[in-house]
Amino acid sequence: MDDLLQLGKQALSSQPFNVIVGAELTCFSPGRAELIIPITPQLKQQHGFVHGGVISYAADNALTAAGASVLGPAAVTSEYKLNYLRPAIGTALIARATVIYSGKTQAVCRCDVFVVDEGKESLCAVSQGTIARISRSSEAQD
Amino acid sequence: MDDLLQLGKQALSSQPFNVIVGAELTCFSPGRAELIIPITPQLKQQHGFVHGGVISYAADNALTAAGASVLGPAAVTSEYKLNYLRPAIGTALIARATVIYSGKTQAVCRCDVFVVDEGKESLCAVSQGTIARISRSSEAQD
Amino acid sequence: MDDLLQLGKQALSSQPFNVIVGAELTCFSPGRAELIIPITPQLKQQHGFVHGGVISYAADNALTAAGASVLGPAAVTSEYKLNYLRPAIGTALIARATVIYSGKTQAVCRCDVFVVDEGKESLCAVSQGTIARISRSSEAQD
Amino acid sequence: MDDLLQLGKQALSSQPFNVIVGAELTCFSPGRAELIIPITPQLKQQHGFVHGGVISYAADNALTAAGASVLGPAAVTSEYKLNYLRPAIGTALIARATVIYSGKTQAVCRCDVFVVDEGKESLCAVSQGTIARISRSSEAQD
Numbered sequence: 222m223d224d225l226l227q228l229g230k231q232a233l234s235s236q237p238f239n240v241i242v243g244a245e246l247t248c249f250s251p252g253r254a255e256l257i258i259p260i261t262p263q264l265k266q267q268h269g270f271v272h273g274g275v276i277s278y279a280a281d282n283a284l285t286a287a288g289a290s291v292l293g294p295a296a297v298t299s300e301y302k303l304n305y306l307r308p309a310i311g312t313a314l315i316a317r318a319t320v321i322y323s324g325k326t327q328a329v330c331r332c333d334v335f336v337v338d339e340g341k342e343s344l345c346a347v348s349q350g351t352i353a354r355i356s357r358s359s360e361a362q363d
Numbered sequence: 364m365d366d367l368l369q370l371g372k373q374a375l376s377s378q379p380f381n382v383i384v385g386a387e388l389t390c391f392s393p394g395r396a397e398l399i400i401p402i403t404p405q406l407k408q409q410h411g412f413v414h415g416g417v418i419s420y421a422a423d424n425a426l427t428a429a430g431a432s433v434l435g436p437a438a439v440t441s442e443y444k445l446n447y448l449r450p451a452i453g454t455a456l457i458a459r460a461t462v463i464y465s466g467k468t469q470a471v472c473r474c475d476v477f478v479v480d481e482g483k484e485s486l487c488a489v490s491q492g493t494i495a496r497i498s499r500s501s502e503a504q505d
Numbered sequence: 506m507d508d509l510l511q512l513g514k515q516a517l518s519s520q521p522f523n524v525i526v527g528a529e530l531t532c533f534s535p536g537r538a539e540l541i542i543p544i545t546p547q548l549k550q551q552h553g554f555v556h557g558g559v560i561s562y563a564a565d566n567a568l569t570a571a572g573a574s575v576l577g578p579a580a581v582t583s584e585y586k587l588n589y590l591r592p593a594i595g596t597a598l599i600a601r602a603t604v605i606y607s608g609k610t611q612a613v614c615r616c617d618v619f620v621v622d623e624g625k626e627s628l629c630a631v632s633q634g635t636i637a638r639i640s641r642s643s644e645a646q647d
Numbered sequence: 648m649d650d651l652l653q654l655g656k657q658a659l660s661s662q663p664f665n666v667i668v669g670a671e672l673t674c675f676s677p678g679r680a681e682l683i684i685p686i687t688p689q690l691k692q693q694h695g696f697v698h699g700g701v702i703s704y705a706a707d708n709a710l711t712a713a714g715a716s717v718l719g720p721a722a723v724t725s726e727y728k729l730n731y732l733r734p735a736i737g738t739a740l741i742a743r744a745t746v747i748y749s750g751k752t753q754a755v756c757r758c759d760v761f762v763v764d765e766g767k768e769s770l771c772a773v774s775q776g777t778i779a780r781i782s783r784s785s786e787a788q789d
Binding site for chain 2: 232235236237238239240241242262263264265266267272273274275277278281282285297298299300301302303304305
Binding site for chain 3: 658661662663664665666667668688689690691692693698699700701703704707708711723724725726727728729730731
């Protein structure tokens with residue numbers, strides 16, 4: 222496993238909330254990040270679909286990871302927007318984020334969230350947002 | 364407790380993911396909804412702040428609840444946008460959402476998320492989104 | 506007329522595109538800005554409503570102005586989101602923006618756009634976005 | 648020229664505001680739309696860049712057109728989000744929008760806005776939004 226992916230995995234596993242959700246970083250290279258979340262019963266809402274909050278979590282985290290891949294580890298999501306497309310039913314969520322534009326202190330990223338059911342991926346949400354590098358002196362966000 | 368709030372509480376407690384997060388509906392009246400999430404260690408990220416995913420969860424759910432207060436229980440978030448403002452450190456999150464505009468099938472809502480620390484509320488995120496009523500024949504979302 | 510409003514009016518009138526649209530700054534004080542756009546035939550789309558582009562223009566500019574009221578004149582919109590609520594029919598648009606949060610280099614603002622018809626204001630769009638101060642060394646945006 | 652593109656061009660040229668901006672539809676096929684706006688002095692702001700309002704206009708209209716390519720001509724933008732990436736300096740704007748998901752009454756689309764300078768395209772803004780079909784009985788938007 223390459224060093225960058227290893228560092229990303231450590232960052233993710235150090236977050237208590239992420240341990241509950243169970244997201245795993247499966248790709249982390251300059252300008253790209255991929256998260257996989259196995260769908261367990263506790264991640265669902267009352268109709269059996271994956272809870273929207275889990276989908277948002279996947280998108281937000283993949284956006285942050287993509288931004289961090291070019292800005293460095295002290296990166297946070299400043300803002301993002303998400304459109305839910307269809308109910309997520311299946312065995313896993315995959316969130317793939319890419320950097321669209323990167324400056325010195327900010328990156329704009331997009332993320333597609335897929336649900337995997339019987340080996341087939343369906344797009345279930347799309348997102349776009351801004352990732353910012355936190356400087357010591359700066360106002361912190363996220 | 365009034366009937367509407369009671370119904371809202373039941374809907375929330377029937378969602379496995381919500382049981383993990385621990386959100387409680389504290390206001391649910393036509394055009395308004397309020398959620399409170401006690402901040403526990405498992406809801407934090409590696410720096411001790413509340414994880415962004417929990418803040419998004421609070422905003423998204425409060426938006427849905429506000430929309431459902433005017434559209435009926437079969438309401439889902441279609442899309443939303445969120446700006447994180449400052450790190451959330453404290454004992455609880457409060458998400459307050461209001462309906463800005465409501466039509467027959469959709470409502471546009473705004474939400475403010477506050478963190479409570481030593482009895483003082485600080486705004487930590489703001490959100491805006493669309494809530495849609497699901498019809499049997501319609502494409503489902505969220 | 507106070508100095509701040511006078512400065513804002515000059516900035517707006519120095520923009521060729523704004524001269525075409527005909528927006529006028531009617532309030533510009535720390536944390537708040539208001540624009541008025543008289544509705545002329547050329548600002549409409551094919552159904553007689555105000556063109557969505559004019560509504561977006563009003564929101565985007567009022568957001569920038571509100572941000573500039575706390576960040577200084579070298580402020581641009583980094584990103585924003587807008588929900589159209591109803592067709593705009595009337596004699597004027599009014600966009601009112603307020604600063605929700607302001608840090609050293611960024612401000613998060615909200616804007617409500619109203620259409621005035623026979624003296625009555627109706628909310629026709631709502632927006633939320635980030636305004637950034639441009640530094641000489643920074644990546645420019647907008 | 649194919650019939651669909653011809654219809655789209657007519658719709659655009661019937662909008663007074665568009666005549667001022669000078670946008671031309673250059674692609675209109677199921678799931679895709681492209682607009683080109685020649686950059687004239689009147690479309691600029693005070694620093695010589697293309698005014699943000701024109702970039703938003705391009706994105707919003709290309710999103711609507713892409714949605715209309717699958718939903719039919721009675722389509723309007725319900726909501727959208729836009730990130731400005733860099734100042735737009737050049738001879739023309741090109742907005743390319745694609746349908747990401749399409750249901751019976753709504754489509755979610757993305758748009759990339761490029762500025763052309765000396766024959767080279769640079770991405771200057773990215774957008775994502777929801778396009779809705781207006782039914783006679785429905786609440787109208789945009």
